[in-house]
């Protein structure tokens with residue numbers, strides 16, 4: 001099975017390889033993938049040999065084949081529909097981001113409690129009142145929920161999502177939400193990415 | 208030197224340990240840190256022994272000492288000031304996020320080209336016209352820049368930042384920006400986080 005670190009690298013490989021597929025390229029080298037994904041080429045080759053033999057020395061990887069294998073591993077095959085609760089600044093930035101479609105994500109509905117937002121459209125999707133969450137999730141069979149509400153509201157939103165049948169939650173609120181064991185949670189902390197940048201900066205000699 | 212993976216774990220350790228320090232706790236166990244950072248306790252102990260002996264078996268780590276060592280490693284010691292260009296949805300969500308202060312980040316000014324935004328305040332900071340970027344960066348000695356403009360504008364914003372003396376860029380636009388070798392760039396792709404969530408969902412047996 002895949003290590004967590006390898007798992008985090010795959011989306012970056014897929015982003016570039018699916019780009020190549022869109023442009024009709026036949027082959028792509030591990031050096032090219034490595035450059036775009038900011039890892040070293042040996043790591044790319046090591047990661048990809050776990051999934052089969054589709055690289056030819058001197059020619060590179062078959063783009064269509066590699067993209068399709070990565071889609072399978074990343075669970076992107078069937079378009080995953082998600083709901084987003086908290087149509088504020090971060091929520092609308094996420095709902096408007098076209099980069100998610102490449103990973104097979106489509107946000108089908110947003111939810112909020114602010115009367116000024118209900119009935120508006122964000123990223124082409126309608127904002128419903130929070131009380132409609134359970135009804136919409138059940139009717140459409142949605143499995144993924146995104147939380148972009150203030151920290152003090154996040155747990156109750158998570159409870160509603162789990163009760164409605166959501167099985168994976170992407171949480172941006174800065175608290176650890178409690179969910180039953182069979183529900184997958186990913187806590188996103190943008191600040192962690194920034195802390196890494198500072199470390200690199202601190203490690204570079206000043207000009 | 209630290210592996211890239213260990214580096215990515217440290218901000219999560221620091222987030223919890225600095226929380227403990229704020230609450231006046233004296234000691235914290237590797238089990239507690241592991242639970243909050245979502246790694247296993249053996250990994251926590253392995254990572255932290257690289258930096259010295261501040262854990263006592265049965266008692267745990269000295270909170271103040273550990274927080275201060277992590278601050279040093281993550282370059283959080285001196286408050287790092289940043290500028291943000293692109294005061295749109297994502298930019299304002301980032302400028303308003305209180306979680307960054309814990310990592311020593313303070314966004315001191317925002318820049319945009321939209322006349323409706325110039326002169327407004329976001330997260331308590333003023334939005335300047337993009338043409339003032341070089342002047343403000345030089346005057347305040349800013350080293351970190353955050354890019355949240357549309358993809359087609361990102362490279363020219365990066366060029367302006369580098370010309371003004373910025374040495375580390377946190378880029379949210381979905382393109383690979385080109386910078387000189389001594390400038391550190393971190394391309395943030397929220398979609399990569401989501402792809403991992405789908406993988407876990409695909410790997411879980413359906414109820």
Ligand SMILES: NC(=O)c1ccc[n+]([C@@H]2O[C@H](COP(=O)([O-])OP(=O)(O)OC[C@H]3O[C@@H](n4cnc5c(N)ncnc54)[C@H](O)[C@@H]3O)[C@@H](O)[C@H]2O)c1
Pocket residue numbers: 085086087088089090091111112113114117130148149150151153157171172173174188189190191299300301303304305306
């Ligand atoms: N993890 C990160 O790196 C990161 C970065 C930025 C923001 N954040 C977090 O994301 C969250 C949103 O930030 P923002 O700047 O978009 O805030 P915001 O205030 O602009 O948006 C919050 C939205 O949630 C809605 N809301 C409040 N209570 C609700 C409820 N009970 N049910 C449904 N909707 C509700 C509000 O009406 C509002 O539209 C915050 O928790 C913030 O701390 C996290």
Ligand SMILES: NC(=O)c1ccc[n+]([C@@H]2O[C@H](COP(=O)([O-])OP(=O)(O)OC[C@H]3O[C@@H](n4cnc5c(N)ncnc54)[C@H](O)[C@@H]3O)[C@@H](O)[C@H]2O)c1
Pocket residue numbers: 092093094096097098099292293294295296297298318319320321324337355356357358360364378379380381395396397398
């Ligand atoms: N990496 C990710 O995961 C992720 C997620 C969401 C959005 N994004 C990206 O972040 C960027 C911003 O997204 P958004 O939803 O906030 O868009 P937005 O349109 O709300 O904000 C863009 C802002 O940039 C300003 N701007 C445009 N050209 C400029 C220039 N030359 N100089 C200064 N300011 C300029 C606009 O006036 C606007 O305020 C986009 O590139 C989007 O693709 C990335």
